[in-house]
Amino acid sequence: xxxxxxxxxxxxxxxxxxxxxxxxxxxxxxxxxxxxxxxxxxxxxxxxxxxxxxxxxxxxxxxxxxxxxxxxxxxxxxxxxxx
Numbered sequence: 001x002x003x004x005x006x007x008x009x010x011x012x013x014x015x016x017x018x019x020x021x022x023x024x025x026x027x028x029x030x031x032x033x034x035x036x037x038x039x040x041x042x043x044x045x046x047x048x049x050x051x052x053x054x055x056x057x058x059x060x061x062x063x064x065x066x067x068x069x070x071x072x073x074x075x076x077x078x079x080x081x082x083x
Contacts, residue, residue, distance in 0.1 A: 004076045012072070015050045016043055028073045036071070044069055051075070057082045 009023035012032075016039070030036040033044070047069055051057045057079060059065040068078035 001076060001080070004079060005072055008072050008075055008079075011050055011054065012047070015046050026072060029071050032069060032071055047075070051079070055079050055083070 005028055006023060009026045012018070012026065013021050013023065026037060032047075033039050039047075044065065048059050048065065051059065051068075059068060068074055
């Protein structure tokens with residue numbers, strides 16, 4: 001799980017062009033949207049594409065997406081549950 005979380009942090013930085021951040025800057029349990037990392041709806045679409053491209057996982061509805069993309073940890077758990 002820790003390896004997946006580290007990989008996700010690197011992928012998020014690359015996918016969203018967060019050039020001034022390192023994986024250590026992203027807290028595993030911190031919210032990705034709003035007060036946490038401060039991502040927006042465009043970033044959410046990029047993360048959905050990342051999950052489909054890298055892990056072959058499709059998010060079928062907004063409720064699932066909101067839960068899966070709430071933090072790096074929730075993304076890792078979602079990937080593990082849907083492999």
